[in-house]
Amino acid sequence: MNKKESGLDNLFIKEPIIIGKIGSVYGVLGWIKIYSFTERLENIFFYKPWFINHIGKWRKLEVINWKYNNKQIITKFKNINNRNIAYELTNQEIIVNSTQLPSLKDGEYYLKDLLNCKVINQNGFIIGIIIDFIDTKSNHVMVVKPEFTGNSEFNKSKFTKKKLLIPFIEQRIIQMVDIYKKFIKINWDINF
The missing domain is CATH 2.30.30.240 (PRC-barrel domain)
Incomplete structure (x- = not known):
């Protein structure tokens, strides 16, 4: 898979925070199951952009659609249009930069x-x-x-x-x- 096919761009993340994980492929059109580590499953979509560390390089993923399927989240990423390309992303941790997290009040912490x-x-x-x-x-x-x-x-x-x-x-x-x-x-x- 090359950069143009995948829609992934090389980036650098200073303070990575894992907010989920990419699971298995769902169907033949490039949908992928997502495991959210946020308090409410759908809160994972509040944090954008998502990054993965794919083959030793930081890459950005753009979510274009998501939905619930049997109490699980399935997601469609930009330029991930078939099962084979989607398969290469499985088991990757979903990462955001910690600067994307909301500010906290005194006495609160992550x-x-x-x-x-x-x-x-x-x-x-x-x-x-x-x-x-x-x-x-x-x-x-x-x-x-x-x-x-x-x-x-x-x-x-x-x-x-x-x-x-x-x-x-x-x-x-x-x-x-x-x-x-x-x-x-x-x-x-x-x-x-």
Whole structure:
């Protein structure tokens, strides 16, 4: 597939944010299933333009149509007119530049802003660093890489986990988020 056939242009994205993923091809006319990572599935279409990192190069995709099909979203992109061209885009992450996200009020934050924050328990001991989030539909879960610095209440020799999964439930587990100092204070038993 060349640039002219695909409608893709080489670009550079400074602060990429993944908002979805391109799924399998739907039909013979170039429609593709889309997996949206936004809170409401259709909110993915509020963010334009979309980018993918196709074969090591940033490319822009233009959505010309979309619709629901059996509770899934299918999308038609500009200049993607047949199944073969559409197939080459499958399994690509849908990316936007973080500057496209709406501004937030004081005390609000995006989960992306919490990546690499230290997680500290109620006694002030560092548990680890947030490396990812998992969306379980009922709440988000922090994926934390353990770094039990100065933690006397924890027996490192008994602990073999490489990642900790800690529910991100504000007020119940999350006691404080300091986005500027890059730490989150939690009420959580580290031996759980």
